[in-house]
Amino acid sequence: MLNQNILDEIGAKIRQILAQSPARDIETNVRAMLSSTFTRLDLVSRQEFDVQTDLLVRTREKLSALEARLAEIEKRQTGEPAK
Numbered sequence: 262m263l264n265q266n267i268l269d270e271i272g273a274k275i276r277q278i279l280a281q282s283p284a285r286d287i288e289t290n291v292r293a294m295l296s297s298t299f300t301r302l303d304l305v306s307r308q309e310f311d312v313q314t315d316l317l318v319r320t321r322e323k324l325s326a327l328e329a330r331l332a333e334i335e336k337r338q339t340g341e342p343a344k
Contacts, residue, residue: 303315
């Protein structure tokens with residue numbers, strides 16, 4: 262069985278090599294590119310999306326209530342059944 266110190270040393274060497282290699286630059290560039298792309302997409306946060314969803318639900322409920330009131334008013338004025 263390998264000693265834990267040997268495994269730690271190997272891991273440290275690998276991290277050191279990767280930090281000095283072009284792989285580190287590629288990771289940095291990819292992160293910057295993705296960040297730029299997401300910024301241009303004009304995305305919204307989950308919290309903002311949830312707020313807008315709740316607002317839409319309340320607006321639909323109010324619209325349904327107003328449509329029902331309007332139908333009742335029309336029914337009373339014309340004496341005909343509302344559609």
